[in-house]
Amino acid sequence: MDFKTLGVAKALARRCEAMGIESPTEIQKLCIPAMLSGKRVLGIAETGSGKTLSFTLPMLTELQKDPYGIFGLILTPTRELAIQIEEHITAIGYPFKVSVATVIGRTDMTEQSREIDKRPHFIVATPGRLASMIQSPHISTCFKHCRYLILDEADRLLSDDFSEDFNTILDHLPPKDQRETHFFTATKTELLENLAKQSDMTVCDCSGSESIKLPSTLSHSRIDMARHHARYANLVQLLLDPVEADKQAIVFANSCLEVETVCRVLRELGFPATQLHGNLPQRTRTSNLNSFRSAKNKVLVATDVAARGLDIPNVAMVVNFDLPPTSRASDYIHRVGRTARIGMLGTAVTLLKTQDREVMDLIEEMIGRPVEALAGKALAEHEEKVIELLPKVTAAMADVKRRMLEGGQAEEMDRLTARRGVKRAGKKRD
Missing domain, CATH: 3.40.50.300 (P-loop containing nucleotide triphosphate hydrolases)
Incomplete structure (x- = not known):
């Protein structure tokens, strides 16, 4: 036909x-x-x-x-x-x-x-x-x-x-x-x-099922976070393999400030990373997205503005630095849908905070399968590498947050986010 x-x-x-x-x-x-x-x-x-x-x-x-x-x-x-x-x-x-x-x-x-x-x-x-x-x-x-x-x-x-x-x-x-x-x-x-x-x-x-269908080539896993601050070192360890193999990854976080911070920490550690969130000027958003599409940058750190519909064909991994809030648990489906496109293999990993267990339960119900926790030998090897990375990652985090504080970026992000919140309350989203 x-x-x-x-x-x-x-x-x-x-x-x-x-x-x-x-x-x-x-x-x-x-x-x-x-x-x-x-x-x-x-x-x-x-x-x-x-x-x-x-x-x-x-x-x-x-x-x-x-x-x-x-x-x-x-x-x-x-x-x-x-x-x-x-x-x-x-x-x-x-x-x-x-x-x-x-x-x-x-x-x-x-x-x-x-x-x-x-x-x-x-x-x-x-x-x-x-x-x-x-x-x-x-x-x-x-x-x-x-x-x-x-x-x-x-x-x-x-x-x-x-x-x-x-x-x-x-x-x-x-x-x-x-x-x-x-x-x-x-x-x-x-x-x-x-x-x-x-x-x-x-x-x-063409979804093929009454329940939400995800590609069979997509593997889901989670790493349970006992310590909130260890997420950065866990993220760095997850990204090392895809980046070294010349593959691309998207990291999702819930706030513009978190996206900015994660991106800066990754760049401080030598990762070719860029960012996408609602507080950036549109010209910058378009430029950053194009640099990721062209593989000039291997890591895109983003809010859910990058979760839906975007045509980025070669994403090997999606990392949920944060899970979406309970009211938008279905956004998980759109996030992980950025990888495993058109029969290709893909990996989705969630850094699961204790307070997000309820959201994960909803997600597992939606997709009709458990998101298995990293365990056994694989977890032991991962944790060993994370422990080795912790001093370097912690130092990078401290440097980035100090510079953001001195430069007023954190306050500016809060101001922009608050202004966007007022617009939403007034039903003037764009």
Whole structure:
């Protein structure tokens, strides 16, 4: 089966072939014909399975029939994912002069307003920034002919965190009988399943199981942390093998300050590390992510802004320096989904603090399997190496924290985080 068989325009199918995309994936086989026939779609498939093309190709096929104004709006929870989707649509639509704009936070709002005024074919946006802009009459008018609304990472977008912004955006789009709304996710949730039933939606489910499915090539383990401060030495020991083998790793921490500190400690110890979190300017975030994608940096330390949807193909290991909070335990699935992509081997290791045992219980219930603790000979060998590393790592931690304190970085991080917290409380996330 090829893309033309699915109903994709011949010129688009040829473009796919020219880009080396010769055969549709399973999720594309299900979603593309359904969208082209006018059905509302809920597409469920793991990251890396081709969900972006599943909604891009039908929209581009229909765009050729009526290429006027803002034709499609794609909402996504993070800026990095918005930029990635914009790049994919631009690449596939390049021969057809398809125009795409991103509307995301931490970038110039005046410039974004000018881009919307040009009425590009597609807008890719984060909810907070678009919600604050679309209430302006001249911006709202630009969306009056919008035919498609796509929710990528729909499970996250439909959470309480985004509900007010999402409803604001809906209020300024054409009524639902004049547009098509489609949902795409890597995580099957009860909310989405109920929504599909109530809305007579076509469910295109490639998750393969009623429970959350993770790749068989992904190994999970945990190291129980009796001492909180020993996490740094444990992390360093975990990273030594992947880095020496020229492989890449992502380290997840829960706060911007923790990410900053961990990254600085790793760099102090000679690791080629970079960071990604919400307090960084967007230009820095994009640059850091690109340096990791290109393997200039082997370690990415990040908050959950890096947990969803990003296309980083060669990650060998994911380390949970912190587990996500209980209310977002499912983010574990998205974090570990950064490795073991497309049949490749991957490792996920959690440095488990005593107070996180409840979260781990929830995670194990979700994935339907225990996350085994490192034990026996393997644990003994690991601990021996950690003990050897402790003096060097402890000294690096002290130096980094002293410099951050003297330079005021810790206070600046707290200030930025507090400001972002106020914005969230006011429902102005971007």
